[in-house]
Amino acid sequence: MFALVAAVLFVLALIFEIAGLAVGSVITATTLGTAGLLCVALHLMGVGAGWTPLKR
Template identity: 45%
Template sequence: MLAIVAAALFFIAFLIDAADISTNHVFTQTNIMLIGLTLLALHLAGVGSGWAARGRRR
């Protein structure tokens, strides 16, 4: 799920760059891309995967 959100943020950052849209200082292309990279790193680290490694159930 985090990877899908990261991909959407990368696409938004690409649209901001490609269309040359001016935004305020918070929603710049670089900030959106960094948020996407953070979400992608969390996805690769296993955060939010839904799998619990607590042990086997019998």
């Protein structure tokens, strides 16, 4: 799931960079790229990879 989110963030970052867009001073192409790298790191760590039922 995090890999899909990262891909979307990277596409948005590319569009922002090509078009020279920014949403305020907070959301820029660099911010989206950093968020994408965070999602890739979480994906590689295995976070959100699966759900296991609680055993009782």
